[in-house]
Amino acid sequence: MPWPLSSGAGAEAARSRRGLPGLPGLALTAFVLLLPPVAAGRQGPYPIFTEAHLDATMTTLGPNVAGVRAALAAGDYATAKERAIRSREQLATTITFWRDRDRQDAVAWLRVALNGLDALDTALSVESVDAAAAAAFAEQITEACTACHAVYREPDGDGGYRLKSSAFP
Numbered sequence: 001m002p003w004p005l006s007s008g009a010g011a012e013a014a015r016s017r018r019g020l021p022g023l024p025g026l027a028l029t030a031f032v033l034l035l036p037p038v039a040a041g042r043q044g045p046y047p048i049f050t051e052a053h054l055d056a057t058m059t060t061l062g063p064n065v066a067g068v069r070a071a072l073a074a075g076d077y078a079t080a081k082e083r084a085i086r087s088r089e090q091l092a093t094t095i096t097f098w099r100d101r102d103r104q105d106a107v108a109w110l111r112v113a114l115n116g117l118d119a120l121d122t123a124l125s126v127e128s129v130d131a132a133a134a135a136a137f138a139e140q141i142t143e144a145c146t147a148c149h150a151v152y153r154e155p156d157g158d159g160g161y162r163l164k165s166s167a168f169p
């Protein structure tokens with residue numbers, strides 16, 4: 001019988017010393033591996049994507065997208081591309097939040113922003129980058145951010161932002 005972690009009589013003895021018979025031990029291992037990757041931070045998919053996750057993701061997304069714009073302005077396309085890819089990864093995780101709450105308008109803005117980040121990535125992946133086209137994609141991305149913020153975001157009174165409470169009565 002294959003045993004993925006260890007094999008042989010020694011391992012068998014070790015297992016019985018720990019009181020873990022083979023199969024339940026394997027099931028336990030599988031269970032632990034399937035636990036939500038909370039400790040992994042913001043990159044992982046969340047089984048439940050809370051308001052705190054949204055806040056944390058947006059807070060790191062902001063500087064990354066600002067970095068895309070700054071790198072584009074400086075003509076540093078390698079950095080712009082790297083940050084666009086990172087931004088896309090971060091933003092994509094937030095879709096769960098809006099799906100769970102059945103907010104189709106938010107999902108639509110999110111898609112526009114994600115498509116814009118993809119298009120920007122492609123535009124920056126060629127030998128001779130079309131600066132105007134790249135700038136237009138950056139603009140499209142920002143418009144999608146702004147559209148969602150206008151409906152779902154409000155100042156938290158402490159210099160930051162929070163989910164707009166009136167949008168979730």
Ligand code: HEC
Binds near residue numbers: 058109145163
């Ligand atoms: C589908 C809706 C939606 C989209 C799209 C969206 N955001 Fe947000 N964003 C929010 C909401 C809601 C908040 C308030 C949540 C919070 O900060 O607690 C927020 C908060 C923020 C914050 C403030 C974080 C803080 O608390 O200081 C930043 C920065 C931010 N977003 C950047 C962006 C950028 C950049 C984009 C586009 C690439 C973007 N967001 C796209 C919904 C969205």
